[in-house]
Amino acid sequence: MCEPISMAVASFAISAASTVMDFQAQSQAAKEQNKYYEQNRLNALQAFTDNQNAMNQRIAQEQEAASAEKFENRLEAKSARATNEVAAGEAGVSGLSIEGLARDFAGKEQRMSDRIDQQTDWTTQQLQAEKRGDSFRALDRINSVRRANKPNFAAAGLKIAAAGLDSFSTYKTRTGGFK
Numbered sequence: 001m002c003e004p005i006s007m008a009v010a011s012f013a014i015s016a017a018s019t020v021m022d023f024q025a026q027s028q029a030a031k032e033q034n035k036y037y038e039q040n041r042l043n044a045l046q047a048f049t050d051n052q053n054a055m056n057q058r059i060a061q062e063q064e065a066a067s068a069e070k071f072e073n074r075l076e077a078k079s080a081r082a083t084n085e086v087a088a089g090e091a092g093v094s095g096l097s098i099e100g101l102a103r104d105f106a107g108k109e110q111r112m113s114d115r116i117d118q119q120t121d122w123t124t125q126q127l128q129a130e131k132r133g134d135s136f137r138a139l140d141r142i143n144s145v146r147r148a149n150k151p152n153f154a155a156a157g158l159k160i161a162a163a164g165l166d167s168f169s170t171y172k173t174r175t176g177g178f179k
Helices: 004-091 096-143 153-174
Strands: none
Touching: 004 096, 004 153
16 A cells, blocks of 8 residues: 555645646637637628628719719700700791700709619618628627636636645545644
């Protein structure tokens, strides 16, 4: 049989080594979890930035398309007014009816331009709302992975101290009690 002091020392050494190894494993696991959290955060932010850029590009494209459509609308209206003026001049017609037609063409041009502006505004508002939604989705994605808490060094020290007291107590009990 082993002598009591050797058993107490061996028990303490095993408990202390086990506590240190457990602390190191917890530290490594926390480090890996925090690395995973950070990579997830960076990925979420990159996806958010990419989506925001795509939405901004779409808004710019919608505005550019609206401008081109309004320009084409103005050209068509000018062409219609010019055709009307030439036809009236060739027919030798003038007066309020010709001016009324010119105002009608201008009114149609303005209504079409207003409709294009309204549609562009609605599309832009929708895209802005989607951009706001993207910011919340990015936050949700970041918050879906938790950061790890580092293991408590003081708790590990207390476990080692408790193992030492337990070993001492066992030693004293096996050697005939406290004297």
